[in-house]
Amino acid sequence: MRSVSFLIAAAVCEIAGCFSFWAFFRLGRSPLWLTPGIASLLAFAFFLTRVDVEFAGRTYAAYGGIYVAASLTWLALVEKVQPDRWDVIGTLLCLMGTALILWAPR
Numbered sequence: 001m002r003s004v005s006f007l008i009a010a011a012v013c014e015i016a017g018c019f020s021f022w023a024f025f026r027l028g029r030s031p032l033w034l035t036p037g038i039a040s041l042l043a044f045a046f047f048l049t050r051v052d053v054e055f056a057g058r059t060y061a062a063y064g065g066i067y068v069a070a071s072l073t074w075l076a077l078v079e080k081v082q083p084d085r086w087d088v089i090g091t092l093l094c095l096m097g098t099a100l101i102l103w104a105p106r
Contacts, residue, residue: 011070065098
């Protein structure tokens with residue numbers, strides 16, 4: 001479960017960091033938005049290294065499902081757009097893939 005917490009923290013940091021760049025480049029916000037964005041992206045990279053998986057590629061693959069779920073949560077909470085049923089179904093499929101990657105017997 002500790003690995004899932006680190007994956008969730010990484011996803012929140014990546015999305016927040018990337019959104020700061022989106023806000024600057026696409027929404028015309030101040031360049032000051034980039035400073036917390038860079039810090040957030042550094043935290044994202046740090047959290048990924050804390051996941052208890054032996055190989056980096058497997059960590060990144062498992063992270064994908066968490067990232068999809070976090071992105072749609074961001075869509076709903078920050079951008080105020082409700083994900084549709086296809087978003088939800090796709091997210092569940094991705095999370096099943098994450099579970100297989102993290103917890104399959106090896």
